[in-house]
Amino acid sequence: MFGARCLLRALRSCSSAPCPRQRPAARVSVRGALGVQSANGERVKVQGWIRSIRSQKEVLFLHVNDGSSLESLQVVADSSFDSRELAFGSSVEVQGQLVKSPSKKQNVELKAEKIEVVGSCDAKAFPFKYKERHPLEYLRQYPHLRCRTNVLGSVLRVRSEATAAIHSFFKDSGFVHIHTPVITSNDCEGAGELFQVEPSSKIKVPEENFFNIPVFLTVSGQLHLEVMSGAFTQVFTFGPTFRAENSQSRRHLAEFYMVEAEISFLESLQDLMQVMESLFKTTAMTVLSNCPKDVELCHKFLAPGQKIRTYAKKQLSNWGADLHTEHEKYLVKHCGDIPVFVINYPLVLKPFYMRDNEDGPQHTVAAVDLLVPGVGELFGGSLREERYHLLEQQLARLGLTEAYQWYLDLRRFGSVPHGGFGMGFERYLQCILGIDNIKDVIPFPRFTHSCLL
Amino acid sequence: MFGARCLLRALRSCSSAPCPRQRPAARVSVRGALGVQSANGERVKVQGWIRSIRSQKEVLFLHVNDGSSLESLQVVADSSFDSRELAFGSSVEVQGQLVKSPSKKQNVELKAEKIEVVGSCDAKAFPFKYKERHPLEYLRQYPHLRCRTNVLGSVLRVRSEATAAIHSFFKDSGFVHIHTPVITSNDCEGAGELFQVEPSSKIKVPEENFFNIPVFLTVSGQLHLEVMSGAFTQVFTFGPTFRAENSQSRRHLAEFYMVEAEISFLESLQDLMQVMESLFKTTAMTVLSNCPKDVELCHKFLAPGQKIRTYAKKQLSNWGADLHTEHEKYLVKHCGDIPVFVINYPLVLKPFYMRDNEDGPQHTVAAVDLLVPGVGELFGGSLREERYHLLEQQLARLGLTEAYQWYLDLRRFGSVPHGGFGMGFERYLQCILGIDNIKDVIPFPRFTHSCLL
Numbered sequence: 001m002f003g004a005r006c007l008l009r010a011l012r013s014c015s016s017a018p019c020p021r022q023r024p025a026a027r028v029s030v031r032g033a034l035g036v037q038s039a040n041g042e043r044v045k046v047q048g049w050i051r052s053i054r055s056q057k058e059v060l061f062l063h064v065n066d067g068s069s070l071e072s073l074q075v076v077a078d079s080s081f082d083s084r085e086l087a088f089g090s091s092v093e094v095q096g097q098l099v100k101s102p103s104k105k106q107n108v109e110l111k112a113e114k115i116e117v118v119g120s121c122d123a124k125a126f127p128f129k130y131k132e133r134h135p136l137e138y139l140r141q142y143p144h145l146r147c148r149t150n151v152l153g154s155v156l157r158v159r160s161e162a163t164a165a166i167h168s169f170f171k172d173s174g175f176v177h178i179h180t181p182v183i184t185s186n187d188c189e190g191a192g193e194l195f196q197v198e199p200s201s202k203i204k205v206p207e208e209n210f211f212n213i214p215v216f217l218t219v220s221g222q223l224h225l226e227v228m229s230g231a232f233t234q235v236f237t238f239g240p241t242f243r244a245e246n247s248q249s250r251r252h253l254a255e256f257y258m259v260e261a262e263i264s265f266l267e268s269l270q271d272l273m274q275v276m277e278s279l280f281k282t283t284a285m286t287v288l289s290n291c292p293k294d295v296e297l298c299h300k301f302l303a304p305g306q307k308i309r310t311y312a313k314k315q316l317s318n319w320g321a322d323l324h325t326e327h328e329k330y331l332v333k334h335c336g337d338i339p340v341f342v343i344n345y346p347l348v349l350k351p352f353y354m355r356d357n358e359d360g361p362q363h364t365v366a367a368v369d370l371l372v373p374g375v376g377e378l379f380g381g382s383l384r385e386e387r388y389h390l391l392e393q394q395l396a397r398l399g400l401t402e403a404y405q406w407y408l409d410l411r412r413f414g415s416v417p418h419g420g421f422g423m424g425f426e427r428y429l430q431c432i433l434g435i436d437n438i439k440d441v442i443p444f445p446r447f448t449h450s451c452l453l
Numbered sequence: 454m455f456g457a458r459c460l461l462r463a464l465r466s467c468s469s470a471p472c473p474r475q476r477p478a479a480r481v482s483v484r485g486a487l488g489v490q491s492a493n494g495e496r497v498k499v500q501g502w503i504r505s506i507r508s509q510k511e512v513l514f515l516h517v518n519d520g521s522s523l524e525s526l527q528v529v530a531d532s533s534f535d536s537r538e539l540a541f542g543s544s545v546e547v548q549g550q551l552v553k554s555p556s557k558k559q560n561v562e563l564k565a566e567k568i569e570v571v572g573s574c575d576a577k578a579f580p581f582k583y584k585e586r587h588p589l590e591y592l593r594q595y596p597h598l599r600c601r602t603n604v605l606g607s608v609l610r611v612r613s614e615a616t617a618a619i620h621s622f623f624k625d626s627g628f629v630h631i632h633t634p635v636i637t638s639n640d641c642e643g644a645g646e647l648f649q650v651e652p653s654s655k656i657k658v659p660e661e662n663f664f665n666i667p668v669f670l671t672v673s674g675q676l677h678l679e680v681m682s683g684a685f686t687q688v689f690t691f692g693p694t695f696r697a698e699n700s701q702s703r704r705h706l707a708e709f710y711m712v713e714a715e716i717s718f719l720e721s722l723q724d725l726m727q728v729m730e731s732l733f734k735t736t737a738m739t740v741l742s743n744c745p746k747d748v749e750l751c752h753k754f755l756a757p758g759q760k761i762r763t764y765a766k767k768q769l770s771n772w773g774a775d776l777h778t779e780h781e782k783y784l785v786k787h788c789g790d791i792p793v794f795v796i797n798y799p800l801v802l803k804p805f806y807m808r809d810n811e812d813g814p815q816h817t818v819a820a821v822d823l824l825v826p827g828v829g830e831l832f833g834g835s836l837r838e839e840r841y842h843l844l845e846q847q848l849a850r851l852g853l854t855e856a857y858q859w860y861l862d863l864r865r866f867g868s869v870p871h872g873g874f875g876m877g878f879e880r881y882l883q884c885i886l887g888i889d890n891i892k893d894v895i896p897f898p899r900f901t902h903s904c905l906l
Binding site: 029031047048049050066067068089090091093118119120121122125126143144145147148152153156157159160163164167171174176177178179180181182183184185186187193194195196197198199200201203210211212213214215216217223224227228230231232233239240242244254255257264265386406407409410411412413414415416417442443444446448449450451452453 | 482484500501502503519520521542543544546571572573574575578579596597598600601605606609610612613616617620624627629630631632633634635636637638639640646647648649650651652653654656663664665666667668669670676677680681683684685686692693695697707708710717718839859860862863864865866867868869870895896897899901902903904905906
């Protein structure tokens with residue numbers, strides 16, 4: 001795929017070179033090249049995709065991006081390199097010398113000695129046009145290509161960085177990572193409608209279950225983490241969870257990621273809230289300091305008003321009815337548009353496993369939600385009922401004693417006070433980046449009527 | 454749940470103490486306590502479960518474990534602390550002084566000043582008996598309790614450590630982490646039978662699809678990673694994958710974890726093999742150096758003959774027929790019981806996306822498997838067909854052109870040579886730990902006829 005002119009030129013430069021062979025150019029990433037402090041003619045090879053091209057009389061300017069950073073590397077070439085294949089979207093390999101750039105826009109630029117078009121780009125069919133900023137809704141139609149835009153590139157780099165930061169936070173805090181199962185036979189947690197799973201050949205004869213019993217996609221790893229918290233005092237999981245809800249809202253997906261933690265010998269909501277706060281702050285700081293330009297891009301173009309605010313907390317307690325999205329919004333606004341912890345929900349509204357506060361007529365459980373501006377519920381957590389007889393009563397009331405005998409067992413053999421929380425990872429990204437629609441912070445969004453690729 | 458005697462004693466020691474209040478004991482993990490180099494009477498609080506108890510005339514020895522390490526902390530207490538509730542399996546909180554141990558078995562021990570039984574253990578009903586070593590098959594019946602045994606504790610700590618090491622390896626190498634989807638509409642990759650997914654309320658009327666089309670649990674994140682490798686030159690994913698195969702073998706699960714990577718501008722299998730080798734070596738070294746005792750336990754009790762061997766490679770090429778488990782075993786044995794790369798498989802045996810070697814009558818594709826002793830196939834990888842017309846021919850041959858139009862698109866817009874691999878994470882753990890059955894290296898194994906919890 002060498003352009004003929006380009007090949008000729010390469011050969012020419014070869015033969016005219018003095019005898020000692022040139023050292024082969026070292027392959028560097030765009031990020032690596034941009035990071036060179038005082039470029040001094042180092043011979044390098046850069047590979048990536050053309051994000052922009054500008055042809056002047058005698059000079060050709062290319063911007064090459066390889067996904068290692070938001071910024072592209074400026075390539076300066078003799079206009080003789082120009083060719084029809086050298087166009088927006090095509091992939092190239094450029095060899096040349098890294099030099100100090102005369103422009104203030106960048107530190108370094110690559111003086112091309114050789115440019116190879118690796119794969120051309122069918123510009124007519126390519127759904128993204130050069131120099132056009134396409135709306136996010138438009139990009140969603142092209143899940144196989146949208147990662148090639150600046151904005152999705154930034155979001156996905158931030159997502160990767162945040163994933164790493166979350167793993168590090170827990171590892172540094174002494175938590176053991178647990179892969180809680182995706183397929184589970186638990187079906188009574190009441191966290192919305194479930195997806196059921198059967199081999200495709202048997203989907204029409206569901207009475208013959210592959211696992212002998214009906215199984216579902218997990219809605220939360222909590223109960224499985226609680227198993228582990230009978231042996232490890234601090235555990236966490238970070239994986240996919242599912243809801244078969246008929247929602248196309250900007251805050252819901254059928255498949256999304258949750259970060260969940262469970263802590264043994266934990267006796268107060270305050271201690272739990274400290275971990276939640278620390279997880280949020282620590283990882284957000286890491287992301288902000290490791291990807292400042294990616295975060296800035298999102299803030300600048302997507303949600304100028306949504307930069308991260310000073311983080312503070314206020315506590316409200318003993319609410320009488322469940323909070324709906326509107327209530328959450330009102331609460332957050334009322335508190336001055338900052339993240340708000342809401343604690344101690346009425347027992348009747350919450351699942352069986354939450355710890356009874358035994359507080360008389362109000363009768364609350366030790367639950368906590370963290371609401372954040374623009375997103376609503378970001379974290380949900382609680383102390384768990386570790387007292388055998390109280391849990392048994394709850395399960396009996398719901399007719400679940402038999403199904404949850406294993407869960408009761410955890411309270412029969414060395415039970416400990418414990419608690420935990422779950423954080424919606426996509427909502428966390430929405431919150432950090434100020435991105436309005438949850439479909440834009442996950443690589444391949446799944447929701448009612450839509451499962452592309 | 455304070456024992457009365459214990460409470461009395463605590464009060465007594467309180468009143469007899471000189472006036473200035475004692476500083477509250479600092480909470481430490483067992484690992485933290487064991488790591489204190491020259492213990493000198495520091496007052497600490499340790500929480501965990503009793504793994505052993507030995508009562509002598511005047512002294513009581515407890516071993517307390519909290520999952521932070523394989524080793525337990527020895528607690529030495531006055532025999533007056535003894536109580537019926539202080540038994541194998543119960544949870545305790547112990548306060549006291551960390552002192553140098555007179556025994557050679559440990560550096561430090563905890564001289565108890567206060568012992569609280571947090572949760573007692575119903576010894577009769579508890580399926581694990583004190584001082585007994587239960588076979589792994591037996592433990593499998595108790596997925597909610599087996600993490601409390603030494604061996605599963607070690608396996609799960611190693612699993613957590615290996616997970617972190619794998620994330621670090623890729624991050625340090627500049628890879629972007631991608632959450633490839635669990636639910637997918639791709640159904641033609643030919644990697645065994647698929648699980649189909651529908652809301653549980655609609656499982657009996659599958660014609661009304663929640664996503665408008667039939668969807669399945671992913672068998673691999675590869676194709677979605679290839680999407681990303683059109684924007685990022687190095688990407689990886691590490692998540693659950695599924696097979697609805699009717700197998701109860703010691704090497705197969707219906708739900709298991711895969712580490713998958715995809716690299717753009719990659720032109721040779723050798724380069725790919727280098728990444729595979731480096732991933733395996735780097736992470737195995739990290740695990741071995743961070744969890745030496747956990748790994749040792751597995752080697753000592755489970756598979757004395759299976760310690761990690763010197764890693765080397767031999768290459769065989771151009772095999773005529775597909776390799777079955779027996780062939781793989783033979784090959785590995787023939788090569789001296791070391792890991793073996795097998796490269797260049799016949800095109801007809803492999804999926805449509807593998808790169809055609811165009812090598813005449815033999816007609817192979819640039820595929821590579823890494824076989825390891827005791828486990829068989831650990832890695833599978835290939836260069837991918839990046840040439841539009843060749844891929845189009847393959848898809849047309851299989852009648853898949855329409856379904857994979859998006860995949861062809863990736864070759865229309867700035868295509869690049871690329872390749873990648875997948876590594877079975879449970880097999881990796883089996884290999885490192887010498888554990889025979891895959892069901893023992895995953896917290897909650899799922900296979901035909903079995904989905905406990």
